[in-house]
Amino acid sequence: MGEHGNGGPNTGAVIKAGDGKSSGYAIDNPGLPPHRPRLADADEKAAKRAERQVSALFLISIIGTVMFFVGYFAVGVTAGDLEMLRLQNTLLGVGVAFAMLGIGLGVVQWARALMPDHEVIEDRKPLRKEEDRAEAAQTVNEILDETQIKRRPLLRNTLIGAALLAPLPAVVVFRDLDRSEDFGPERLRHTLWAEGVRLVRDPTGTPIRASDLTVGSAVHAIPETLREVSGHGDRLAEKAKAVVLLIRMNPDDFEPVTPGREDWKYEGIIACSKVCTHVGCPVALYERHTHHLLCPCHQSTFDAAEEFKVIFGPAGRPLPQLPITVDDEGFLIARSDFTEPVGPTYWERG
Amino acid sequence: MSTQSLESKYTEEQYSEVDQYQPATRTGKIANYVDTRVGGTGMVREFGRKVFPDHWTFMFGEVALYSFVITVISGAFLTFWFDPSMASTRYDGSYVPLQGVEMSTAYATALELSFDVRGGLFMRQLHHWGALMFVMAMAIHMLRVFFTGAFRKPRELNWVVGCTLLLAGLGAGFTGYSLPDEVLSGNGLRIIDGMLKAIPVVGTYISFFLFGGEFPGDEVIPRLYSLHIFIIPAVILILIAVHLFMVVTHKHTQYPGPGRTERNVVGYPIGPVYAAKAGGFFFVVFGILALLGGTFQINALWNYGPYDPSPVQAGTQPDWYIGWFDGLLRLMPGYIGDIPLEFVIPTPWGGNSVATPVLVTFLPITALLLGLFVWPWVEAWITGDKKEHHILDRPRNVPGRTAFGMAMMIWYFVMWAAASSDLIATHFSLSFNDVLIWLRVLFFAGPILTFIITKRICLALQRKDREIVLHGNEAGVIEMLPHGEFREKHTRVSDYELYTLVSYESPEVTSARPNSRGKVGLLEKSRVRLNRTFFEDRVAPVSREEYLEALSHDDHGTAAELPAGSVAAIESKKH
Numbered sequence: 007m008g009e010h011g012n013g014g015p016n017t018g019a020v021i022k023a024g025d026g027k028s029s030g031y032a033i034d035n036p037g038l039p040p041h042r043p044r045l046a047d048a049d050e051k052a053a054k055r056a057e058r059q060v061s062a063l064f065l066i067s068i069i070g071t072v073m074f075f076v077g078y079f080a081v082g083v084t085a086g087d088l089e090m091l092r093l094q095n096t097l098l099g100v101g102v103a104f105a106m107l108g109i110g111l112g113v114v115q116w117a118r119a120l121m122p123d124h125e126v127i128e129d130r131k132p133l134r135k136e137e138d139r140a141e142a143a144q145t146v147n148e149i150l151d152e153t154q155i156k157r158r159p160l161l162r163n164t165l166i167g168a169a170l171l172a173p174l175p176a177v178v179v180f181r182d183l184d185r186s187e188d189f190g191p192e193r194l195r196h197t198l199w200a201e202g203v204r205l206v207r208d209p210t211g212t213p214i215r216a217s218d219l220t221v222g223s224a225v226h227a228i229p230e231t232l233r234e235v236s237g238h239g240d241r242l243a244e245k246a247k248a249v250v251l252l253i254r255m256n257p258d259d260f261e262p263v264t265p266g267r268e269d270w271k272y273e274g275i276i277a278c279s280k281v282c283t284h285v286g287c288p289v290a291l292y293e294r295h296t297h298h299l300l301c302p303c304h305q306s307t308f309d310a311a312e313e314f315k316v317i318f319g320p321a322g323r324p325l326p327q328l329p330i331t332v333d334d335e336g337f338l339i340a341r342s343d344f345t346e347p348v349g350p351t352y353w354e355r356g
Numbered sequence: 357m358s359t360q361s362l363e364s365k366y367t368e369e370q371y372s373e374v375d376q377y378q379p380a381t382r383t384g385k386i387a388n389y390v391d392t393r394v395g396g397t398g399m400v401r402e403f404g405r406k407v408f409p410d411h412w413t414f415m416f417g418e419v420a421l422y423s424f425v426i427t428v429i430s431g432a433f434l435t436f437w438f439d440p441s442m443a444s445t446r447y448d449g450s451y452v453p454l455q456g457v458e459m460s461t462a463y464a465t466a467l468e469l470s471f472d473v474r475g476g477l478f479m480r481q482l483h484h485w486g487a488l489m490f491v492m493a494m495a496i497h498m499l500r501v502f503f504t505g506a507f508r509k510p511r512e513l514n515w516v517v518g519c520t521l522l523l524a525g526l527g528a529g530f531t532g533y534s535l536p537d538e539v540l541s542g543n544g545l546r547i548i549d550g551m552l553k554a555i556p557v558v559g560t561y562i563s564f565f566l567f568g569g570e571f572p573g574d575e576v577i578p579r580l581y582s583l584h585i586f587i588i589p590a591v592i593l594i595l596i597a598v599h600l601f602m603v604v605t606h607k608h609t610q611y612p613g614p615g616r617t618e619r620n621v622v623g624y625p626i627g628p629v630y631a632a633k634a635g636g637f638f639f640v641v642f643g644i645l646a647l648l649g650g651t652f653q654i655n656a657l658w659n660y661g662p663y664d665p666s667p668v669q670a671g672t673q674p675d676w677y678i679g680w681f682d683g684l685l686r687l688m689p690g691y692i693g694d695i696p697l698e699f700v701i702p703t704p705w706g707g708n709s710v711a712t713p714v715l716v717t718f719l720p721i722t723a724l725l726l727g728l729f730v731w732p733w734v735e736a737w738i739t740g741d742k743k744e745h746h747i748l749d750r751p752r753n754v755p756g757r758t759a760f761g762m763a764m765m766i767w768y769f770v771m772w773a774a775a776s777s778d779l780i781a782t783h784f785s786l787s788f789n790d791v792l793i794w795l796r797v798l799f800f801a802g803p804i805l806t807f808i809i810t811k812r813i814c815l816a817l818q819r820k821d822r823e824i825v826l827h828g829n830e831a832g833v834i835e836m837l838p839h840g841e842f843r844e845k846h847t848r849v850s851d852y853e854l855y856t857l858v859s860y861e862s863p864e865v866t867s868a869r870p871n872s873r874g875k876v877g878l879l880e881k882s883r884v885r886l887n888r889t890f891f892e893d894r895v896a897p898v899s900r901e902e903y904l905e906a907l908s909h910d911d912h913g914t915a916a917e918l919p920a921g922s923v924a925a926i927e928s929k930k931h
């Protein structure tokens with residue numbers, strides 16, 4: 007352990023701390039600067055003052071804890087009363103905050119003002135001694151010799167083989183993380199939509215008449231058959247693929263259609279998958295003047311007039327269009343399932 | 357076989373000493389009890405007065421540790437009520453607007469925690485603020501380590517442990533964020549699902565295995581739950597233990613300064629000063645987090661509604677450490693002009709799709725994260741420095757590294773800012789297409805400009821240090837010299853301050869080293885190029901000759917006759 011240098015700055019009384027390299031610098035290491043006593047070191051009154059400060063902080067901590075109890079027991083929160091809940095939460099939080107800060111700041115102040123503030127020097131031990139290293143290497147070699155592993159390659163090779171295979175069960179055992187009967191990427195190609203399935207409003211489930219839709223309006227739709235799917239998880243999974251946006255536009259606004267899609271619209275009504283082709287957020291925002299659809303996640307923008315072509319953003323493909331028509335009663339129905347998988351691109355999509 | 361001798365290394369007295377020792381004081385009795393069973397006094401002797409250097413920048417690691425502890429404590433509280441099941445239930449708790457709504461048990465119990473468990477809301481908010489603070493403190497701690505070069509030999513492996521901790525922190529945060537199963541967390545998972553599916557060959561299956569089938573299913577939240585409350589915290593805990601163990605083995609680094617050398621540690625002993633300060637600091641961090649949890653609302657779950665694949669919340673923000681992934685997804689365009697970047701590889705079985713716009717975002721992520729892990733070795737390779745270092749660098753004295761680190765920080769900030777491109781656009785009434793295009797430009801130009809500017813700043817600061825060493829500080833006093841010239845009076849700084857300014861190494865550019873066949877390979881050429889970017893316009897520290905020369909000017913020539921020797925000699929001559 008070293009001590010503080012006792013020379014004042016520039017007095018010439020310089021301690022050489024000598025790390026063997028300091029001589030390479032413009033001046034030698036002058037050693038630790040002299041220790042400056044604090045007020046509380048010299049003056050018992052100042053020390054008393056520091057003591058009172060610290061215990062005042064500890065008292066604040068006690069008040070904080072009491073505040074917590076007031077918040078917990080005295081504030082009655084009746085069902086649905088957000089204001090009282092906020093008040094309670096504030097009292098609990100501020101109470102704990104005082105309780106903790108009081109102790110914390112008190113102890114820190116105690117350490118700063120009253121505990122010794124002499125910096126000390128400790129030597130670093132070299133991380134290892136050469137003789138230790140040599141001895142360890144020797145031990146390892148002896149152990150290896152005693153196992154005879156170097157002399158008997160058959161032992162070594164079969165052991166390596168076994169050790170490589172043995173962990174495989176630990177991987178394979180996770181196979182049943184997905185136990186679905188329709189396991190595999192094929193299921194991503196199908197949704198609940200099929201010929202004749204009615205488009206109903208999301209989430210109420212009421213069927214939609216073509217005449218209900220005025221030009222410029224957009225409706226969130228789901229297949230009527232979604233109701234019949236049992237199980238919360240399955241229903242959500244089906245819904246996650248089947249959500250559709252129905253838009254009615256002025257028929258003149260559509261750009262020429264792709265051959266084969268002539269009868270996919272009904273009058274000015276066109277339907278598209280709401281699952282973004284980027285990474286799958288719901289494309290939920292429709293801007294009627296520009297007939298643009300916007301995905302709020304990463305701002306992909308699709309143009310309803312051009313079969314949902316991407317006009318901005320990271321999406322890599324147009325939104326799939328759902329072929330629709332009306333049934334005898336005038337309700338909108340699907341003509342078929344989507345003709346391509348919906349949602350984000352996956353390797354097996356093709 | 358030779359017989360083993362029964363002779364012991366230790367004498368009989370040494371063994372019986374233990375039995376005969378009669379402690380006199382109470383402390384002595386307790387100490388003796390523990391010591392004869394687990395050998396505790398050795399620890400006290402070893403650690404009781406161990407020296408730790410003190411500097412405010414050494415505090416962030418501590419903040420990270422304490423925030424983690426507080427997050428664990430508050431999280432354990434949450435587990436008593438939270439039920440991660442995705443089974444559907446009808447909400448009948450006391451939050452009126454959602455009464456009667458069908459939702460998952462996970463969401464219902466998270467609401468129960470917020471409204472029907474006294475102190476539950478506080479604990480949830482404490483947990484979330486604790487998590488944010490944990491990751492934030494780790495990030496700042498890492499920047500401190502980076503910019504001061506504390507990751508150099510012998511601490512490279514601890515740097516790697518630290519990087520792993522940061523990743524584990526991100527994992528803990530993301531899995532936690534997803535647990536309450538409302539619209540926000542569901543959409544987060546939806547994005548993860550989309551990103552997983554973009555991975556060639558295995559991606560689709562990884563998604564299936566994670567979700568137990570198609571997204572979202574009803575298995576993912578219980579799975580994330582065991583990751584979140586068991587596996588990831590256990591990993592973090594083990595890594596923290598390893599991390600701290602290594603800190604003790606290496607002893608802490610210290611900033612350069614008088615009395616500090618590569619062979620010593622200068623600081624306060626653990627007992628009592630350091631322990632009191634560090635222990636007190638735990639309560640301070642706890643207090644600050646409690647204040648945040650009590651007064652700043654975070655993740656007001658009840659506003660979002662249960663997860664449903666149809667609605668989405670516009671303008672919501674992911675937690676800060678996840679934001680840059682989201683920003684990257686926005687920055688990468690799907691089309692260039694009319695040409696889609698996505699394509700299909702034709703195969704006999706119908707083709708395989710490559711989701712280029714998503715895949716490209718993996719590149720910067722991998723570059724940044726992988727770069728983080730291997731930086732200690734990359735830097736040692738560039739500089740050729742294989743020595744041990746216990747004295748930290750002042751960032752200005754390593755302009756190459758400092759500039760590179762700043763460049764990477766700006767890169768990160770651009771990606772993060774991109775996650776808020778819509779908010780930036782609406783806030784400043786710009787078109788968000790324009791904002792995004794500017795961010796794309798910044799994505800490339802930002803780091804390069806930052807590198808150049810930071811390096812200039814470092815070099816300027818180094819020159820200023822040289823000024824101070826050679827000519828002292830300006831005292832703000834104009835004096836008149838005997839021959840009538842006016843000049844500003846300079847005061848020399850003390851040796852103690854001086855030593856901090858001159859005691860650093862500034863390696864020169866190294867030239868190419870031919871390999872064993874006498875050739876300079878491509879790798880070596882790029883090393884030399886990087887080495888040059890690091891060191892070419894270096895500012896060397898003031899040398900002894902320069903310093904003596906400057907002193908001799910002070911003394912109007914009197915010192916010039918002195919043989920070049922110790923500064924102290926000159927100093928004493930002056931008095």
Ligand code: HEM
Binds near residue numbers: 424
């Ligand atoms: C042993 C350690 C931990 C336990 C037992 C735990 C437990 C929990 C539980 C039960 C929840 C769900 C309740 C809710 O959402 O309100 C939760 C949420 C969360 N956890 Fe943890 N957690 C731990 C560690 C962490 C860590 C280390 C982080 C971050 C780095 C973290 C970040 C989060 C976040 C961001 C949430 C969402 C909070 C919210 O709803 O606002 N947790 N945690």
Ligand code: FES
Binds near residue numbers: 286321
């Ligand atoms: S998910 Fe729609 S833009 Fe990214």
